[in-house]
Amino acid sequence: MSITRGVSGVQLGHRLAQLRESCGMKQAELARKVTWSQAVLSRIEAGERPISDEELATLLKAIGSDEAADLATVLDRDWQHLPRPALDHPEQHLLWRAEQMTVTLEGAGRLPEVPAAFRTRLDEYVKEIARLAALLLRREHQVAFIGSIGIGKSTAICRAMNLEITGPQGHSMPVLETGAGGVTLCEVHLSRGPGHGIVVEPRTHDDIRSDVEDFVDHIMQSRPSGADEDGTPAVPREIERAIRNMAGLTVKRIKGADGKTVRTDPAKQLMAEFPARRDLVVEVLTRMGLHRRDRRDEWHSPALTATPLEWMKSTFEQINNGRHPEFSLPARLDLILPDLLEIDDIDVRLVDTRGIDQPAGRADLEVLLEDPHTVSILCSGFNDAPSASIQHLLQRARDINNTQIDSNASVLVLARPGEALAVKDEAGSRAETAEEGYELKNEQVLNAFTPYRLGGIPTFFFNALEDEPEGLRTFLRERVTQTRDEFQRQLDDVLDRTQFMLDNAEQEQVQAVQREAGRLLATWIKQHPTPAPLSGHVHDALLNEIERAHAASVNAAVRRDGEWRSLSYTHQLGHGARRAAVTTLQAWVTGFTDLCQTLSDPDSMPEASELLSQAQQLMSTAYDELLRKVQLTGLTLYRDQLREDPQFWSDNAGEWGQGPGYLNRVLGRNREWFQQPQRRDLEDQLAAVLEHEWRTVLERVEAIFGQA
Structure with a gap:
């Protein structure tokens, strides 16, 4: 039987290419060592040509690394209970140990003389091993930034991931559109891909119609302040801005002869033409031209004069503000980048969540807090850290026994210039350095988390205008790695306990x-x-x-x-x-x-x-x-x-x-x-x-x- 059983040619070819490249060996060099044509080797690595056991052994010997020698053993494994991991899975051997233990437990449970209670113990261990192995098998992780509007989440993400361009005044500008809140229409995901691109998941037509109905009601109520009963905007300003741009109803400001600015609202003028609510809704939707806005993605081309990040910033702002004629209102925006937060053998996606405009238990945020594969970065401004909105989310997590926050939640305190130096110690003396200010503030932050039983929560301070970004990148990598380590620790612990049970039965x-x-x-x-x-x-x-x-x-x-x-x-x-x-x-x-x-x-x-x-x-x-x-x-x-x-x-x-x-x-x-x-x-x-x-x-x- 071939030792490549259960593995596709594409998967095997991809792994062979990985092993070759990890040794710094060119395809032509390896082909010469095994006396094959480069075309044959290329087809094998592409999964287009089957490979015999003898040919595989020849290739692995020519590559010569420890990982290459290990591949034959990995391929020979017969997985009966757990899903076969990818050939490049970093926890390949631990998962195989889990598979072998499952085989042993299943076999022990089938023996006729086994007491019912012991057989139940075996079954429960099988379930627990499968649950923990599933956590470890999945290599897709998220780092979600959660915090109030206007504190600089997006700026920090761009600074940490080198997503900046040089502005007209020579200053660095983030690729993501930033402001004092109410800027981004939706959640933004950043992930690795083959180039620089933007993928849009559009809002449904029903959702857009509801948004337009809110906008029309807002216009027809004609409140002088444009606000509702508690003084907040009756329509989220980012949604109103996008609807106006898509429908050609942008407010115009013109200076009169007396030098005063006159504000003209085309939406109010349109209301005079369509006084019935339903008619006005239909007219706005018609002007938005949703049937023409059917594009879902766009990619940077080398033919463009703009650099990839300049193009991405411009295109993102067009889509986010409803100014791109081919895109509808987005429910989610994905920015695809060739380089991001690199962790060996792990696929990491960054999530810039919509800012919190009030302490609230939002479904989108609480789902992230419960996900074992999501590292939740709880962001606060320096002076109010931890913010009331973050504390509210943590209290609600404790209320429902969400233990995921114990291992997956971390704190990012976003400082502005001068804030760290304004911190005073117990004697009333100001911090002499930013690092000292961070240390003093950190004591206050950790004390504030004590009621939520998170006194030792990992915390990082970052000033996007002054601090080097590598420190934040390292912090984020460590948080993801810690999650993986915890999965391994739990599975190791269960396997050790299971072996102890069998040895002492x-x-x-x-x-x-x-x-x-x-x-x-x-x-x-x-x-x-x-x-x-x-x-x-x-x-x-x-x-x-x-x-x-x-x-x-x-x-x-x-x-x-x-x-x-x-x-x-x-x-x-x-x-x-x-x-x-x-x-x-x-x-x-x-x-x-x-x-x-x-x-x-x-x-x-x-x-x-x-x-x-x-x-x-x-x-x-x-x-x-x-x-x-x-x-x-x-x-x-x-x-x-x-x-x-x-x-x-x-x-x-x-x-x-x-x-x-x-x-x-x-x-x-x-x-x-x-x-x-x-x-x-x-x-x-x-x-x-x-x-x-x-x-x-x-x-x-x-x-x-x-x-x-």
Whole structure:
């Protein structure tokens, strides 16, 4: 049988080219060493020509590196349970160890004399190995920058990634459009690719129509300040700017004979021509010419006179402001670059999230905070670090037991010139250097994170105008590498514990101690059979977010049946359901963990430490699965009823434009809706799901005890 089984010719050819290039060997040089034509070798590396075992051995010997010698072993592996990793996967050998252990566990579980509880332990280890291996197999990671508007996130990203051009005055200018907030239409992703390009994921026509309806309502209300009841813009200014540019309705400012500037608004003039709301919406949409805006990507060409970064900056600004005639309003912008944050064998994407304009639990940000493959860089300005918006996100993460922030969250404090030197020590003396100012401020920042149990969170200070960017690049690389290291550590730990279990399965003393530990844990389980009634209400989280939101954000959400980028009803209700479950169960889960740790102490039951570790890990994993299911259940239950009640949304939408007190009126309508009997029934259903899932957790944990 060929040792290349299970591997495509393209994958093998690509790996051979990698091994050759890593040795600094040209294709022609390798071809001469093996006495082949370069054309033959080229076809092999392209995957166009099959290669025999003998030919492969000849090539690997000619390349001569340790990695090349290792490739034959890697190819000979027969993967039965875990997916075969790519040939260049950096954790190839650890994953193979996981595959071999899975084979051993599966085989042990099939033996007829194996007790049921021990077979369950084997099965749970198989599941845990598969879960951790899946984390390690995936090599695509994100670094997401999260923070308030106008603090310099985009500028810092561009500075760190060398995405700058020289401006007219000789100053460096970032490629991403920057300002004091309200600049970027959407989330911006930066990733590696074959050249310099921009890829656009457009907003749906329904979303654009809703945006235009908001804009038309804003125009027709004719508020002198252009603001809503709480003084904020009735339409996000970046969206209004793009709609005006796309529809040719840009405000004109002309100086009169008296030297004063006269402001002319073509949208107001258009309203006089189309006084009916529906007609005006149709006219604006028609002028935007969405049917012509069907382009999805654009790439820099060497034929252009502009440099790649100059072209990218100009094109990005055109698309972001609605000035490019071929692109629609973007839901997401991807900037493709040949060089980015390079980490060996890892694909890293940077995400410049939309700035936070108020402390809020935004769905797009909280999804990133829960993703194990996303490093969340929590950004704050120097003087207010950590900002209220960051602290709000962390509090909400703790409320739902999002433990991902413990390993994947880091802090970036963005300083401006002079701010670090203004910091005073305890004696009232100012910092003498920026580094000293950073150290003093760092103590304050870490103290502020203590309530969120993040006192040791990695923190970096950066002044984009004065500091060298390599320090920030190194910090970001270390954060991604740390995530990978944690995946490896967890898998290594599970494999070690599994081997320990197998090695000691026959020892009577170990079995006796494990039975006693199992008895104590089983007693604990019997004492905690049914969760207490849910505390508070599922909709409390939603009402809290409505209360703190801008009126314009709430209006935008109710006009879209509860789904707006800054306020999602279903996300908040899912969050509320999960928070209720955490409030009900967290103390019990913590108590179980404490009991396991106490029993595994060297002075107590060290022989049972592996069993207790498995029980503790199983409780943690099953509890996390329970929380996710409760979150999804809460979201689904309420989403269906919200969709089926158009009158609710109509009544809420009707409160807009009725004068001060808009938020209070909407809150009143929402409270009344959630207090209706059919909505209280939803909480009863959720409580039943929670009780059932908790019993399932206890059954899974209890099933691993009692081995003979």
